[in-house]
Amino acid sequence: MVQPRPFPEPDAPDGLDGTVLAGLRADLGAELFLRLARQALAAAPEELQQLHKAATDARPAGVASAAHRLSGLLGQFGAIAVQDVAATVETRPDDAAARAALAAAVARACEALSAWLEAGEEG
Amino acid sequence: MSPRPSVLVVEDIPTLAETFRAFLEPAGMTVTVALSGGEARARLETLLPDVLVLDLHLPDMTGIDLMRWVRERGLPCETVIITARGSVQAAVDSMREGAFDFIVKPFSADRLRITVKNALERKRLAGTLAALQEVNGDGAFAGMVGRSAAMEPVYRILQNVAPSTATVFIRGESGTGKELCADALHRLSGRADGPFIAINCAAIPRDLLESEVFGHVKGAFTGASADRKGAALSAHGGTLFLDEVCEMDLGLQAKMLRFLQTRTVQRVGEDKARPCDVRIVCASNRDPEAEVRAGRLREDLFYRLNVVALALPPLRDRDDDVLLIARHVLASVSAEEGRLFADFTPEAERALLAYGWPGNVRELQNVIRSVVVLNTGPQVTAGMLPPEVLAAELVGAGLPSGSPPRALAEGIRPLDDVIRGTIEAAVVACGGNIPRAASALGVAPSTIYRRLQGWRDEGGG
Numbered sequence: 001m002v003q004p005r006p007f008p009e010p011d012a013p014d015g016l017d018g019t020v021l022a023g024l025r026a027d028l029g030a031e032l033f034l035r036l037a038r039q040a041l042a043a044a045p046e047e048l049q050q051l052h053k054a055a056t057d058a059r060p061a062g063v064a065s066a067a068h069r070l071s072g073l074l075g076q077f078g079a080i081a082v083q084d085v086a087a088t089v090e091t092r093p094d095d096a097a098a099r100a101a102l103a104a105a106v107a108r109a110c111e112a113l114s115a116w117l118e119a120g121e122e123g
Numbered sequence: 124m125s126p127r128p129s130v131l132v133v134e135d136i137p138t139l140a141e142t143f144r145a146f147l148e149p150a151g152m153t154v155t156v157a158l159s160g161g162e163a164r165a166r167l168e169t170l171l172p173d174v175l176v177l178d179l180h181l182p183d184m185t186g187i188d189l190m191r192w193v194r195e196r197g198l199p200c201e202t203v204i205i206t207a208r209g210s211v212q213a214a215v216d217s218m219r220e221g222a223f224d225f226i227v228k229p230f231s232a233d234r235l236r237i238t239v240k241n242a243l244e245r246k247r248l249a250g251t252l253a254a255l256q257e258v259n260g261d262g263a264f265a266g267m268v269g270r271s272a273a274m275e276p277v278y279r280i281l282q283n284v285a286p287s288t289a290t291v292f293i294r295g296e297s298g299t300g301k302e303l304c305a306d307a308l309h310r311l312s313g314r315a316d317g318p319f320i321a322i323n324c325a326a327i328p329r330d331l332l333e334s335e336v337f338g339h340v341k342g343a344f345t346g347a348s349a350d351r352k353g354a355a356l357s358a359h360g361g362t363l364f365l366d367e368v369c370e371m372d373l374g375l376q377a378k379m380l381r382f383l384q385t386r387t388v389q390r391v392g393e394d395k396a397r398p399c400d401v402r403i404v405c406a407s408n409r410d411p412e413a414e415v416r417a418g419r420l421r422e423d424l425f426y427r428l429n430v431v432a433l434a435l436p437p438l439r440d441r442d443d444d445v446l447l448i449a450r451h452v453l454a455s456v457s458a459e460e461g462r463l464f465a466d467f468t469p470e471a472e473r474a475l476l477a478y479g480w481p482g483n484v485r486e487l488q489n490v491i492r493s494v495v496v497l498n499t500g501p502q503v504t505a506g507m508l509p510p511e512v513l514a515a516e517l518v519g520a521g522l523p524s525g526s527p528p529r530a531l532a533e534g535i536r537p538l539d540d541v542i543r544g545t546i547e548a549a550v551v552a553c554g555g556n557i558p559r560a561a562s563a564l565g566v567a568p569s570t571i572y573r574r575l576q577g578w579r580d581e582g583g584g
Contacts, residue, residue, distance in 0.1 A: 020229045027232035028145050036145075039138040068180045071207040073136050076229045083207060083228075 015081025015105060016112050024077065037117055040073055044110050047073065048103055051089075055099060063093035070106055079109035128243050129153045131172040133163040133189065134205070135182050139228075143176060143205075146232035147239060160184035164192060174242045175202045176235070177222075179213055187213075190220055201242035205230075218431055221283045244313065245286035265307035267300065268451045269444035273436040277304070284431050285311035290383070292368075292428050293406040295435030298485030301406035302366060304435060308404055309362040317361025320354045325367035333375050334391050336365075337382070343392025355388045358401045368405040368428065369414045376421045383427045403428065438480040438487060445475050448484060452491045453503065464500035471505045478512045489565025493545075496563035497552050510541060543578065546571055 025033040047070045054062025071086035085102045092098050130152050134140040137158060144154045155170060157163035160181045175193065179186035190202055204225035206214045214225035223242040226234055264278045284291060285308050293301045302321055309319040327335050334343070338353025355363055365371075371379065382388060383403065387396035405428050407414075414420035438445060449467065457464040467475070480486055494507045505513055536544075549560040550571070561571050 017229075023231050024142075024229070028142065032145055036138050036142055039141075043136070043138060065180065065182070068207055069136055072139060072178070072180075072228050075207060076139055076142060078229060086207070 015079055015109055016116075017078035017080050020076075020078030020080075021116070034117065037077060037113060040077055041110055041114055041117075043073060044070060044106055048106055051099065051102070055093075055096075060093035063099065064090045067093070067102060070102065074106065074109050074113075077109075077113060079105070079113070081105045082109050127151060127153050128174065128239075129155070129170070129172045130174045130176055130239060131155050131157060131163065131166060131170065131200075132176045133157045133160070133181065133186070134176075134178045135159055135180075136178075139178075143235060146235045147176075149232075150236045150240075152239065160186075160189045163189055167193065167196075167198065171198060172200050173246055174223075174239050175200050176239065177202055177204055179204055179206045179217065187217055187220055190217065190222060194221060199246065201246045203235075203238050203242050215430065218284070218289065219280070221279070223283075224287055224289070241287070265311055267303055267307055268448050269441055270447070271436075271441040271444045273440045273442070274444065277433065277435060280431065280433050281307055281311060284308070284433075286313055288402050290403045290405070290428050290430045291433055292411065292431070293404065293433045293435060294411070295406070295408065296437050296483055297408045298483030299435040299437060300484050301408075301435060302364065304433065305362070305364040305366075305404040305406065309364075309402075312362065312402065314361045314402055318358050319362050319364065320358035321364040321366060322354045323366040325370040329372050329375075332371065333378065336375070337378065337388050337390055339391035340393045343390075347392070351390075353388065353390060355382065355399050355401060356390075356397065359399055361401065363401045363403050365403065365405040367407055369407040369409045369411060369420050373419075373421065376424050380421065380424045380427060383424075438483040443476070445480070445487065446472055448487060449475055449491060452488050453495070456488075456492050456495045457500070460495050462495050462500055464495055464503060466501075467503045468505065471503045471508060474505050474508050474512050485565070492565065493549065493563050497548055509545070542574070546574055 028036065047066050051063055051066035051070070054060075054066055067086040067089035071083045071090075075083040075086075082102070082105045085098065085105045088098045089095070089102050128151070130147055132140055132143045132147075132154055134143060134156070135158050140156045140158060144156055147154050155166060155172065157166050160183045163175075163177075175190075177186045177189060181189070186204060193200065193202070202217075202222045204214050204217045204222045205228060206225055207228050214222075214227070217225060223245055224238050226238055264274075265281065267274070267278075281304070291305075291308060293304050295301050295304075305321070306319055309315060322332075322336060324332060334347070334351060334353065336354050338351045338356055339347050341347055341350050382399070385396070386399060388399040389396050411420055411425055411429065415422045415425050438448075446467075449472075453464050453466070456462075475487075482489070490509060490512060491503075493509070494503055498507045546560070546564065549564050550557065553559040553563060557571050564571070
């Protein structure tokens with residue numbers, strides 16, 4: 001049986017909680033986990049786009065809502081850092097710096113998750 | 124409930140909805156998914172799930188809006204809230220609205236399955252409770268008498284919260300029935316067959332409180348001549364009620380916090396931690412937020428204890444409940460004392476309703492006990508009631524304010540005289556038995572002894 005590479009540590013710089021990822025894969029099974037993780041990776045940029053659009057249109061409720069969705073979506077895959085920054089954006093949707101920090105955290109989390117999935121497939 | 128429980132997952136992120144479905148189906152549940160509040164409503168027109176698994180943030184409405192919609196239609200399903208970190212306060216609010224429990228993303232399949240299974244169990248118990256209430260059409264709810272509007276939210280919270288393991292913080296003025304309420308929570312819970320242990324933190328010397336709650340081993344301190352289990356371990360499998368919890372000193376609060384976090388108990392003088400499965404209910408007549416601000420109550424402990432807040436209304440806000448409770452107490456005290464009191468005259472009822480009852484239900488109980496002991500039946504007349512209760516009715520009848528009521532002005536007496544007369548009458552009626560007279564008056568025997576001594580010292584006794 002192919003063993004995936006070890007998960008990142010919970011407080012690794014890429015902000016993914018390896019315990020959560022390992023648990024989720026065990027709960028779902030490798031195949032469904034992979035499919036849903038890819039769905040999440042595809043959905044995250046779209047949510048981020050919704051957030052930027054809401055900010056441009058000066059719709060703070062839309063910004064908060066998109067931040068919440070990103071938090072739930074990536075948080076379930078162990079992106080604790082995204083959850084932390086998203087919580088700030090939800091309370092301060094007009095804060096451009098917080099929005100930028102969220103975009104960066106989302107990019108890092110997606111990159112880390114994507115790399116891990118690829119390594120798992122290759123491994 | 125169908126043999127295969129049904130769950131409606133309301134989650135607007137398809138990836139997560141599919142994840143939760145995959146968590147629940149292997150546990151033998153039939154799962155339907157709705158991606159918005161509107162879709163959920165449409166589903167609920169034809170589908171009656173046992174449990175709603177509900178995201179608080181939906182694109183077209185909040186999860187709480189959907190919960191209210193479900194409640195307005197009387198749909199008998201339990202709700203489990205799922206929420207993201209940072210929205211925990213909203214999730215706690217949803218429990219006040221009747222949600223069974225909440226879980227914070229990310230969570231495991233086991234966590235969701237266990238929570239949904241507990242919700243299914245509560246649904247089963249709620250069905251049993253509804254049947255019991257139907258039988259019990261006497262205005263009483265789990266031993267609590269009253270059907271005023273002010274008590275409706277209390278009963279609703281009791282019914283919703285009792286089957287969960289959530290910690291409950293009961294607030295209310297002295298005498299409003301906080302322990303009775305805690306007992307009702309216990310009796311309506313799945314722990315009803317377990318023990319209900321009550322500790323009054325204000326009544327136990329601070330030095331002894333730790334060992335009273337957590338127990339001690341022989342020799343742990345001077346006077347510890349034998350092992351003591353303590354209230355927490357005695358309540359294992361049941362409910363631990365901590366009355367006047369704000370009176371606990373800060374050192375013991377730290378130990379209480381550890382207990383809540385670890386669910387283990389370490390007896391005084393012992394290294395071993397013992398597992399302890401209890402549901403905590405606490406109460407205070409103080410404002411706990413003010414106690415936190417004043418530094419007398421640890422904030423982290425307060426949040427642990429205040430998962431569900433339940434406020435008991437004062438008796439003055441409970442309308443005709445005064446009469447329901449008065450009749451209930453009259454019947455039980457008359458039977459206890461071997462008297463034949465059956466009811467109240469209309470004048471007496473008006474007086475009971477007009478009085479403000481600063482001591483709440485406890486004061487009402489004491490007044491009625493005193494009336495029963497000092498008089499003969501079969502009716503309680505206005506004249507049997509204490510002057511302060513009667514005065515309220517006379518003032519309420521439209522006598523000019525600012526001057527004493529006419530009926531009282533004629534024979535008005537200094538308050539000390541009234542107290543002395545009442546105590547002496549009680550002692551005579553009880554054949555000189557001070558403890559019994561004290562019980563009838565609703566005071567401690569020491570109060571009567573102290574008064575008698577004072578009068579003797581004044582040379583009047």
